Amino acid sequence: MNAPHPPKVAGIDSTLPTHAHTAAPASAAPGTPPVPTAHPPNSPHTPSAPAPGTLLQDRLAGWVSDLTTLHELTERLVRTTALDAALQELLRAGAALVGARRGLVVLEPGDGLGPRTTIGLGLGRADLGHIETVPRRALPYGELLDTAAGLPRGNGDTGESVCPDLFAEDGLDPRHREVAARLGYAASYALPLTTEAAGRLGAAVWLYDEPAEPDERRRHLAGLYVRYVTEHLARLLEVERTRASMATIAEELLPSRLPRVAGVQLAARRRSGPRGGGDWYDALPLPDAALGLAVGSVTGSGPSALAAMGRLRASLRAYAVMEGEDPVAVLSDLELLLRLTEPARSATALFAYCEPALRKITLAGAGHSPPLLIGERRTEFAETSVSAPLGMLACWEAPSAEIQAEAGDTVLLYTDGLLHRTGDPMDRAFARLQTAAASAPRALRHDPGALADHVLCTVLPDGLDAADSEEDVVLLAARFD
Template sequence: MTDVHPLTSTAPAATALPPAPAPAPPAPPAAAAPAADPAADLLLLPELGEVPAADLQDRLAGWLSDFTSLQEHLELLARADGLAGTLDALLDSGAALLGARRGLVVTLPPGSEGQPARPVGLGLDRATLGTLETVPVEHGPFAGLLGRPGPEGRLLIADLAADPAVGPRFREVAEQLGLGACYALPLAAGPAEEVLGAAAWFYDEPGSPDERREHLVRRYCEFAAPLLARQLAADRAVRAAETLRRSLLPGHLPARTGLRVAARCVPAALERAAGSDWYDAIALPDDTVGLTVGSVLGGGPGAGPHAGTEAAAAMGRVRAALRAYAVLEGEDPVSVLGDLELLLKTTEPTRSATAVYACVDPAGRRIALAGAANCPPVLLTRYGANFVETSLSAPLGMLSCWEAPGVELTAEPGDVLVLYTEGLARRFAPALHAGQSALRRAAADAPRDVRLDPDRLCAHLLEQAGGGEPGTDDLVLLAARFE
């Protein structure tokens, strides 16, 4: 690519880059943002030499303004929510510092061998991003930046239409999208650090940023890179936890004559150390079925970036133990939960669990269940929907000894037993009891054809709760209909 000096421009004066916005009053940097060192920043600026006092005062005022602007943009980055918010903030701030209008950022997943993940755009819709993805990486806006960047550590194409080094596909796409110039930087904490990705900003007309703007955006990207690295690591931990937990949940639900079962599981948008929900349906040797939902909580002071993975692994261990106890003592839900509580105290001392376990006899339509601090199940009948009130009890592992009486009842043909965790109730209303009541009303008001199919009933309840998109809590729902 032709490297055009940052102070030159092929654009006429009428199309020069817009001036930088006036900075706001200085503000202290956010705790999570790396602090810029004004002394180090000044050392990178040109030598003053013999400068008249008036000019020196103007230059110092300009440098102070630039430093304040840099700090404000770093504060915005530190307050960004998650990886997506960090990438959006990086693009927005880079565009403001460079005077550009559109931008593009990509990250490099581990083991990608230079092949970036799906790009995130600024001022570019999904169709435009798809068009830019058709440009080969080695000839596009990130050429030479995703491996070992050259000594320049940047890519500047001041005229995408006239530069002979621009690949034909990139030139074609730039003309189609109205891109006149491109300025791109690798995202790495330092020259010897691993490249995390790259960001590019586009101008509508041919041109290049002046030395001041280029200096600011370089410094900004240097400070942003460590924060981006932490967000990428957290995002990978979230994805690993989600993959693990999905592998630990049942791949299919058992079929029994006279009973149809369906379930839904929607993990939280961001895995936290708080817990991991499960559901299960266990075909027992005596032709009964064990139904359970619950949540593993806690993790102790060691909770960190991998807390979600650890919680998912703990959920898998608890669920596996519950399956074993159900086979041994399935007809006695109180004994099943009592054994599970003893296991938690012995092998998971920093965790507790909420759970409900029901042993269902499809032939006799008999239900025996017990709960430990879990939301009360709902029994949907031809007369409406009612809670199956389990005795109020503490979560498993919280007290010296858990004990609560079981509940037994007989269902009618067409009745549906609905088990769920707290996350679903809180989708209906922030207050837990209000959410439980709203869920019960939604089940009672479900159309008749929906109530005939437990899978459709699960979908209906999710829709009434606001949809199946990830929220702030895990969400589990299990419905069993007696034929």
């Protein structure tokens, strides 16, 4: 049986300094006789009470210091643009404000739309897993995740949950006692993450290694900070949901899977910008055992660009089925449609009519970068004519080009986003792309997906292939047997 521990007030760290000159002196215990002084009452050495103006000045200095601390913490917070980074900053700053060493934040929006996640400070994945085995209502923040309990009740109430001595509590859940002893925490302080507009977003809890609780000043500052954090999290959550929705729409507008055609292997890779762009690809079987390959890009970003991309891709599929053996005719029809239906928008496109049995490719491009032919003895860009994007001229027309592939050759189609994300001038970006493809190990050249991954990571190192960028990236690789 654990003996109850007297709770103590959490200490003050350097992040939130104590103003000793503003604290009231501790009163003597009842019944304790006054301590005699060494000087008579009227002695000039008798310490006099501070003037009221001095106390007010000291108190104002303390308030200014607290406001400065909050300003510095919120400045660090607003520099976070990703949801996970903001949650980590909340944990670090909150730990400094309440004088704790560890903590966790549970993101669980009350509207059920997600995302749902748990992030720890000083707690590993295994530790978080142990905490999740405790019944929800037995956790220090369990009630805060209930919408009714998590919302502040007015009159300055923050809806906080204070547990100064966990093991001294009556009716402590046995599993919670076991987990707390295992992880070595004995007290907790939790705050809900709620806003009037967004409702409940989740809860944050900080854990103490021994019985403790933050004093009134620390709790006040933590409440102010968490209130600001929650508004910031609500904005980031909306951005995160918008990005996820745009990515889902883009995925639905693109092929769910690539077709299987004898004599050729296909692979595609796509990286979307944060607002969703209009880059797309397509691969569809055509009559006479042929294969149509296409990549393109629609100007703009956001929902309108995605909608235009979907319409353009669907139209190209119809034209490819009717007259795919003539890529120029396919793009001419597409240009006419674009000019009549969306005169304010332009697009680039490249369409290739492939005959896998002959390893022959006939293609035409409209303002698009040339394909890259990757073989055992060559890595070179295909010779294509220079042409304007669709919708730029009153009547688009350009000659087609033919490529004769060899067994084992891979034709790589891509959008300009791959080049723009490098940040280099276009000539250097083209050279980087060619060098990346030429440096692919021989073992990767038998798998178009592995080859596309190698090119993507080599052309865009340091995570640029996954970093937020206004530019979409599309790669479509076709390897001929």
